[in-house]
Amino acid sequence: MESVFCVVAPPCLALHNKQSRHNPPVPIDFRDPANRRTYSDREADVSWREAVAALVDPAGADVVDVGCGGGTYLRAWHDLGAATVTGVDSSAPILDAARESHGHLPGVSFQLGDAAATGLDAGCADVVFERALIHHVPDLGAVAVEAARILRPGGLLLIQDRTPDDVAQPGSVDHPRGWLFDLYPRLLDVEKARRPGPSLVGAELTAAGFGEVATTTLWEVRRRYADREDYLAEIALRTGRSILHDLSNDELADLVEELRRRIPDGPLVEQDRWTIWRAVRVS
Numbered sequence: 013m014e015s016v017f018c019v020v021a022p023p024c025l026a027l028h029n030k031q032s033r034h035n036p037p038v039p040i041d042f043r044d045p046a047n048r049r050t051y052s053d054r055e056a057d058v059s060w061r062e063a064v065a066a067l068v069d070p071a072g073a074d075v076v077d078v079g080c081g082g083g084t085y086l087r088a089w090h091d092l093g094a095a096t097v098t099g100v101d102s103s104a105p106i107l108d109a110a111r112e113s114h115g116h117l118p119g120v121s122f123q124l125g126d127a128a129a130t131g132l133d134a135g136c137a138d139v140v141f142e143r144a145l146i147h148h149v150p151d152l153g154a155v156a157v158e159a160a161r162i163l164r165p166g167g168l169l170l171i172q173d174r175t176p177d178d179v180a181q182p183g184s185v186d187h188p189r190g191w192l193f194d195l196y197p198r199l200l201d202v203e204k205a206r207r208p209g210p211s212l213v214g215a216e217l218t219a220a221g222f223g224e225v226a227t228t229t230l231w232e233v234r235r236r237y238a239d240r241e242d243y244l245a246e247i248a249l250r251t252g253r254s255i256l257h258d259l260s261n262d263e264l265a266d267l268v269e270e271l272r273r274r275i276p277d278g279p280l281v282e283q284d285r286w287t288i289w290r291a292v293r294v295s
């Protein structure tokens with residue numbers, strides 16, 4: 013659907029200049045118990061399952077999901093037939109929420125730890141998976157070295173994250189997140205600055221002892237909503253989207269109103285573009 017936003021007499025042009033003195037942005041704090049369920053209660057879509065199955069055979073594998081959040085993908089690895097799945101996260105409240113949701117599954121366990129120092133045994137994993145993690149870590153090289161340490165020789169590291177190019181994809185009804193940057197261009201600068209590009213990630217992986225480093229692009233369905241209002245309610249709560257914590261309450265309210273104008277009433281399938289790095293731990 014074509015956007016009709018900002019064609020004539022755009023009140024929106026003033027939005028990103030708006031002063032928010034009374035409720036300035038507060039970056040997400042993963043350790044705040046209030047955010048414990050921000051990455052919970054979502055299922056990995058079939059688009060993700062098919063993409064992963066094309067990159068690795070999960071059947072019988074020992075998988076470590078680093079930065080597992082609420083356990084959406086930990087659950088998916090279990091469903092794909094992994095023998096064991098260990099969820100690692102540095103946030104105790106988020107890990108507790110993941111344990112509440114998925115701790116009953118056979119072969120599933122949890123470990124409080126940092127991506128650069130998981131506390132797991134060396135050579136314990138066939139697959140290390142890191143989704144939406146690397147743009148949060150201060151030292152990507154150390155994270156890559158730790159992944160290499162816990163993988164068996166020949167094991168696979170899968171990193172799924174959005175590159176600067178992925179986040180700059182234009183908005184559409186299928187990808188409303190892209191419209192965020194029409195309204196608040198400064199956030200695109202924030203995103204580009206915090207997200208490593210393919211060459212940097214590739215160099216860190218090679219330096220950490222990985223070989224056969226390759227990337228694929230995935231338009232992953234993040235969630236299917238029965239109605240636009242269900243999606244907007246999630247945006248208003250900032251659920252699962254750390255960049256929304258860079259908006260003040262006023263800016264967030266303006267964003268919700270603008271999205272309501274752009275997205276037709278009815279079902280919505282939200283997709284985002286991702287890059288997946290596949291790398292083999294050389295023996």
Ligand SMILES: C[S@@+](CC[C@H](N)C(=O)[O-])C[C@H]1O[C@@H](n2cnc3c(N)ncnc32)[C@H](O)[C@@H]1O
Pocket residue numbers: 042051078079080081082083084085100101102103106125126127128142143144145148149254
């Ligand atoms: C954006 S969420 C992604 C959650 C999940 N992987 C997903 O894709 O739904 C990032 C997660 O990484 C965790 N995290 C951030 N920095 C970390 C670090 N240095 N070590 C381990 N976990 C970290 C956060 O607590 C949070 O749960």
